[in-house]
Amino acid sequence: MSCKNQSFLGSLGAILFGIVLASCDSAPTESADVSEPNASSQSGSEEQIILAIGGESEEGYDPTLGWGRYGSPLFQSTLLKRDADLNIVNDLATDYSVSEDGLTWTVTIREDAVFSDGEPLTATDVAYTFNQAADSGGLTDVTVLAEAIAIDDTTVELRLSQPQSTFVNRLITLGIVPEHAHGPDYARTPIGSGPYQLVQWDEGQQLIVDANPNYYGTAPGIERLVFLFVEEDAAFAAVKAGEAQVASVPQSLAVQAVEGMTLYDVDSVDNRGLMFPYVPASAGETTPNGDPIGDDVTADLAIRQAVNYAIDRQALVEGVLEGYGSVAYGPVSGLAWEEPSAAIEDAQPETAQEILAAGGWTDGDGDGVLEKDSLTAEFTLLYPANDSTRQALALSVAEMLKPIGIQANVAGKSWDEIKPAMHSNVVLFGWGSHDQTEMYNLYHSQAAQGDFYNAGYYANQAIDKTLDLAMGASSEAEAIAFWQAAQWDGEMGFTAKGDAAWAWLVNLDHTYFVNDCLNIGQPQVEPHGHGWPITANIAKWEWTCN
Amino acid sequence: MPILTFTAQKFLRLGLLLLAVAIFTFVLLSLSPIDPVQAYIGADMMQISPEQQQLIAERWGLDQPMVVRFWDWLGQLLQGNLGTSIVYNQPVVEVIATRFWLSLQMLAIAWLLSGILGLGLGILAGALAGSWIDRIIRLYAYTLASSPTFWVALLLLITFSVSLKVTPICCAAPPGVLTADVTIWQHLHHLLLPSITLSIIGIANITLHTRQKLIDVLHSDYILFAHAQGETLWGVIRYHGFRNLILPALTLQFASLSELFGGSVLVEQVFAYPGLGEATVQAALRSDIPLLVGIVFFSALFVYSGNTLADLAYPIVDPRIRIGGH
Numbered sequence: 018m019s020c021k022n023q024s025f026l027g028s029l030g031a032i033l034f035g036i037v038l039a040s041c042d043s044a045p046t047e048s049a050d051v052s053e054p055n056a057s058s059q060s061g062s063e064e065q066i067i068l069a070i071g072g073e074s075e076e077g078y079d080p081t082l083g084w085g086r087y088g089s090p091l092f093q094s095t096l097l098k099r100d101a102d103l104n105i106v107n108d109l110a111t112d113y114s115v116s117e118d119g120l121t122w123t124v125t126i127r128e129d130a131v132f133s134d135g136e137p138l139t140a141t142d143v144a145y146t147f148n149q150a151a152d153s154g155g156l157t158d159v160t161v162l163a164e165a166i167a168i169d170d171t172t173v174e175l176r177l178s179q180p181q182s183t184f185v186n187r188l189i190t191l192g193i194v195p196e197h198a199h200g201p202d203y204a205r206t207p208i209g210s211g212p213y214q215l216v217q218w219d220e221g222q223q224l225i226v227d228a229n230p231n232y233y234g235t236a237p238g239i240e241r242l243v244f245l246f247v248e249e250d251a252a253f254a255a256v257k258a259g260e261a262q263v264a265s266v267p268q269s270l271a272v273q274a275v276e277g278m279t280l281y282d283v284d285s286v287d288n289r290g291l292m293f294p295y296v297p298a299s300a301g302e303t304t305p306n307g308d309p310i311g312d313d314v315t316a317d318l319a320i321r322q323a324v325n326y327a328i329d330r331q332a333l334v335e336g337v338l339e340g341y342g343s344v345a346y347g348p349v350s351g352l353a354w355e356e357p358s359a360a361i362e363d364a365q366p367e368t369a370q371e372i373l374a375a376g377g378w379t380d381g382d383g384d385g386v387l388e389k390d391s392l393t394a395e396f397t398l399l400y401p402a403n404d405s406t407r408q409a410l411a412l413s414v415a416e417m418l419k420p421i422g423i424q425a426n427v428a429g430k431s432w433d434e435i436k437p438a439m440h441s442n443v444v445l446f447g448w449g450s451h452d453q454t455e456m457y458n459l460y461h462s463q464a465a466q467g468d469f470y471n472a473g474y475y476a477n478q479a480i481d482k483t484l485d486l487a488m489g490a491s492s493e494a495e496a497i498a499f500w501q502a503a504q505w506d507g508e509m510g511f512t513a514k515g516d517a518a519w520a521w522l523v524n525l526d527h528t529y530f531v532n533d534c535l536n537i538g539q540p541q542v543e544p545h546g547h548g549w550p551i552t553a554n555i556a557k558w559e560w561t562c563n
Numbered sequence: 564m565p566i567l568t569f570t571a572q573k574f575l576r577l578g579l580l581l582l583a584v585a586i587f588t589f590v591l592l593s594l595s596p597i598d599p600v601q602a603y604i605g606a607d608m609m610q611i612s613p614e615q616q617q618l619i620a621e622r623w624g625l626d627q628p629m630v631v632r633f634w635d636w637l638g639q640l641l642q643g644n645l646g647t648s649i650v651y652n653q654p655v656v657e658v659i660a661t662r663f664w665l666s667l668q669m670l671a672i673a674w675l676l677s678g679i680l681g682l683g684l685g686i687l688a689g690a691l692a693g694s695w696i697d698r699i700i701r702l703y704a705y706t707l708a709s710s711p712t713f714w715v716a717l718l719l720l721i722t723f724s725v726s727l728k729v730t731p732i733c734c735a736a737p738p739g740v741l742t743a744d745v746t747i748w749q750h751l752h753h754l755l756l757p758s759i760t761l762s763i764i765g766i767a768n769i770t771l772h773t774r775q776k777l778i779d780v781l782h783s784d785y786i787l788f789a790h791a792q793g794e795t796l797w798g799v800i801r802y803h804g805f806r807n808l809i810l811p812a813l814t815l816q817f818a819s820l821s822e823l824f825g826g827s828v829l830v831e832q833v834f835a836y837p838g839l840g841e842a843t844v845q846a847a848l849r850s851d852i853p854l855l856v857g858i859v860f861f862s863a864l865f866v867y868s869g870n871t872l873a874d875l876a877y878p879i880v881d882p883r884i885r886i887g888g889h
Binding site for chain 1: 742
């Protein structure tokens, strides 16, 4: 018996050892070649292209569980969608209106839509999808929906429990599923009214989809898409071998030129920024979990503003991101609800020093670090240790703050260590979404509950009010004025000129290699998540060579 | 009667082993700092309200305390249900079945290769002990025995896939080809390098033990007697040595199932082979308790069966160890 126990423990040990090693994710495929020896037949054509852009959904392709929250849901279609400029346009919907009180959304849908199994898509399916999504614990948040009711074949009423202008994002992202074919197996056998239908999914390897002949829109330009699920290095190797026609690559690989491929350098709102604890630690508050809140140094507005002004964001873009990025002054760069006047003139150590001096910070003991009363201008800057980009950003920022007398102690930790410490230390976070809910949750004082939401416990009643007005507006267009005012309205806001609750640094560009023969149109400003978002307009892609 | 006692004992031990494994895995994972809900939400954290997080936790019963979850799980298990995987949103049994099928092919080839090569090399080295062939085989065995699997895997990958380009670099099938159109040769082509890497784990062990056993056998009195009767070296090994030296080889071969299973996790990572190893890593990193317990359960069963098979094979090879001892 002892022999068996040992061998079993051996296997358990080996498995655990494997987990440890694998979690370090030794990228073994560097500069490797994916080519099959006789793979010459696999270059792209209008019949088939191969994409190595990641994006596998391990739990399957069910929109009610969150599939398709960015990029194209492929198999399903949505009521509305965003065009290249992120304007809201109709897809399945022909029209929609919101009641005066913002509680009832009435949507009329087109009559000619059919699912890939030939059944027509009716308002019942739309109501079913929304009700289902509201009940299922997935990655799409429809909790504000009280009920969805089909009025007739083409009209559906979505009744909310409270007004929510960002609910329009659910109409944009939630793919409609067929009530008659939706069940536990649906995620692996998706049926929908989208431009493509599932042919084969080899889990962990590839997804093969064909154009849906029943699609109501313009027929897709490419007949078959093959999504290859490989690491970025392997994706790059596939591109070099001419095997993949589209691949997402990290910025560090984007600098290399590949023959026959064009580098697409897509703007994104995939941002990185410093979150400051907003309240003083001396208040002694703790989160519901008992983690400490606040930092005496960053609770001082002068410190937060000085950091914002001292940082040279363009230098970060050039130095850390190899030029594949843009400067960020707020959480929503490049989106329609960004407030342009919130931008500041940065890389101004003199301005920063003036702010600090006016705030009462002086270098009394001449050690190069400022003091104010018993406080020293010093804080810990945490970043997730496995992210080399954030590491470089954190170290560069610390260097930029040294000349103005602020000491940032950079420390890389795992998320499990950062979480309890993130309310009392400066953290280098990264967010970025097309959904304004994110901005609301980053800055609303009520959102701060000891979690990632408003981790710094920023609180400004006036800003709360503006954010609530934006959330309660009856349309996105109406809400935008409030979203912008919350950033900076000329007198106050949460950005650098106002409360400077964060010091936003940069937005990462998403870099893709695309075959010269493939026309992918104009990509959107992409959200957090490099890869799948480029598929947003995939039905319009065209192969231009013969 | 002895057979019955033997069987009953085996099953009792297996039951206790599985129970212990289940409790350990369950408790350890529940105590791990990884929150499965947050691991599931990932970068979408800002769009998921606390209400929705609550829904997600309820969907998997994560709002219940650990003890309640464990009893629920145990109750389901007694009805043959291993639960639903959080990561794959699929019954654990199905996740394991589809992935193990891919891993099994790799494991089977590796297992056979290591057994046959190990035994063959061991006999050759033992028979020609002290010769240059023996030295080369021993050098080879010692080198392999001291090399970590993932390192060997990387070397092979760099040599054969990157430099020589004779083997594919990833996956279990060529991209863009429907399952129905994948030929058996393409299939084997993708299996080749992972299997060879994995087989290396077992070869050294079996070779060295077989060699030593054969040397012992060759120095025994009955071999001397056989030689005196005019039997050749290979005749001696064939008729007098083989049955003796196959016992340690058999033990090692079946015991190596555990190492193979563990090694496959590493090898699958390196070769991006979508088998059970990949699922194990995902399950652990995302705190998918049902799946990880299922996999650990399965691997325990797998290894235990291997050892039992070895037990059953002994009497066939050597009549002296038959139960009841006739």
